[in-house]
Amino acid sequence: MQSRMNKAIVAALGAVALIVPMAACGSSSADSGNxxxxxxxxxxxxxxxxxxxxxxxxxxxxxxxxxxxxxxxxxxxxxxxxxxxxxxxxxxxxxxxxxxxxxxxxxxxxxxxxxxxxxxxxxxxxxxxxxxxxxxxxSGWLAGVVYNKDLLKEVGYDSVPDNLDDFAALAKKLKDKGITPFLENGQEMSGSLIGLLGSYYASTGTDGDKEIYAGKSTFADQWTKAFEAWNDGFIKSGALPQEATGLNADQVKQSFINGEAAMYRTGGWDVADIKAAGVNYGFSPFPAYPGSEPYVDGGADxxxxxxxxxxxxxxxxxxxxxxxSEEGLELFTTAYGSASVSSNYTSDIDEQLKPLYDDYFFKGKFHWVSFEKGSTAMSAEVIAQQQGIQGGTTTPTDAAKNLDAKWSSVQ
Known part of the structure; x- marks a missing residue:
């Protein structure tokens, strides 16, 4: 019988993406009246x-x-x-x-x-x-690891480990039971990679991205170790299957909702769908870089x-x-599903997601990459390099060097 892990990959890759045309709209500034x-x-x-x-x-x-x-x-x-x-x-x-x-x-x-x-x-x-x-x-957003409590319980875990070695051990136990351990959107920069990058920067006491943008450092110096840790903890361990490289956000979510994947990277935007599906879920930060502390993806909206x-x-x-204002913040964050970053209003956050906001986001333990130049080209290059590592065609060292080459080209 085909395992749940294989079903997750096959079903997700077979999903049909719906493309909705979107028209641009705009209006010019008015010069009269109020x-x-x-x-x-x-x-x-x-x-x-x-x-x-x-x-x-x-x-x-x-x-x-x-x-x-x-x-x-x-x-x-x-x-x-x-x-x-x-x-x-x-x-x-x-x-x-x-x-x-x-x-x-x-x-x-x-x-x-x-x-x-x-x-x-x-x-x-x-x-x-x-x-x-x-x-x-x-308002601000965050993303971490959402997990199926029932599937983790099947292999003897109550939550997601906060270090890479134990995370890899969990992944092996899930794989042995035919469950896909972890998935994430393969069409955007890897949230698990960037979570590790933030954790690595916490261990050095420096925001390496800003050092790169200022011309004081390189991707080779700042990203190589995070690439290596990600390769060891997520790729070589089999936690993030090679076959899942091209999955999009909806395909990943559906695999989780169907009980085929035990964990995936997401945030508050998927909570309503997860609840509606009746999944017994929880949230955790990404496993920490060795010797550091866990981080989440996140930033100001x-x-x-x-x-x-x-x-x-x-x-x-x-x-x-x-x-x-209190009224504006309540209306906006309720409709958008985000958390207020203003003391003028405290948002009502999902109880499973709230610890990530309280213990990580509001304490500054979050990271995301926003390139100061050539954002589109650089984001695409990160995706290409992470896919190369995931597919075994690129080493962490070469991936960082390739980012340096692309960065030079967008200056």
Whole structure:
């Protein structure tokens, strides 16, 4: 009889991906009256309740909001509007557009603004340049390892081990029972790899990514050991099967929900589906780099920013003030399924996920990679190198060197 592990891979690879065409949308800044143009990274379901409440609290301001359709489309449309002198009054900075927009003077300096009160500087760091703040994130995300408690119990475990050796031992026991140990989306940067990278940086006391961006270090110096640990703990151990290299997020989730995979990398965005499927689940951080402490993936969500050329500064500032109010935060984080990073509101977080926020995210034990240059090309290169390691065609040492070569090409 075919094992559950093989069924997970075969079923997932056989799934049909549905591609939904998405149209770009945008509107130009209005020059008259008290209208406010907002171009949102967040979708209509998330922002409509917020806008309605804002307009009710500010009846003299009419919000004209339009929405992006995914990271790439959002960023390209925003750049086009800014280049055409039709920048929205308020827009969002994210990991792939923030460096360019902060560097080219498109974003207003909001350093010292009263509406930033309650947001710890930890979450403002990504939206700060040369000591000046340009974006206001109000929520944060994290991802860790979600696990099926019943499947782990079958092999004698109550939770996911916090070190790589014991994690590899768990993976072997699961494999021996025909259960796929661990899966993750193979079409994006590996969350388990980046969790290990953050854990490695914690052991060195330095954010190696920032050293690379500043020209003070290299990927060979900073990433090789994390690549090696990932290769040993996840790949050579068989925890992350080679056959799963190309799986997408939905395929991975379905394997877990079907009881074919015991663990996978995800965050709060999948909790509703996991609950609906009746899975007895828990969350844990990623296993730690040897000699360090566990980390999760995470960071501040895309920040709200004001155009440097806005003609409606007062209205824009009122909008950001509302976003960081108790009412705005509750509406936004509830609709988006994220956690507030502002002391002005405490989000209601899933009880299984809450320990990861309390013990890791809110204590700064999280990491994610946001390249300051050539983000699209660099992300694609990381994916190519991790797939090479997973497939046995690339060594950790060569993978890091290849990232250095790509980094040089995008300068």
């Amino acid at each position: 209208s406010l143009t907002v171009y949102s990274y967040y979708n209509k379901a998330t922002m409509d309740p917020v806008v309605a409440a804002f307009e009710k609290a500010n009846p003299d301001i009419k919000v004209q909001i339009s929405y992006g359709q995914g990271d790439s489309e959002y960023n390209s449309t925003l750049q086009t509007r800014i280049a055409g002198n039709q920048a929205p009054d308020v827009f969002n900075l994210n990991g792939n557009n923030r460096a360019d927009l902060m560097n080219n003077g498109a974003v207003a300096d909001i350093t010292g603004a009263g509406y930033l009160k309650g947001i710890d500087e930890t979450y403002l760091t990504d939206y700060t340049k040369d000591g000046k703040i340009y974006g206001m994130p109000i 895309p920040a709200f920013a004001i155009s440097a050329k806005t003609k409606h500064k007062d209205a824009a500032e009122k909008f950001l003030t509302f976003m960081n």
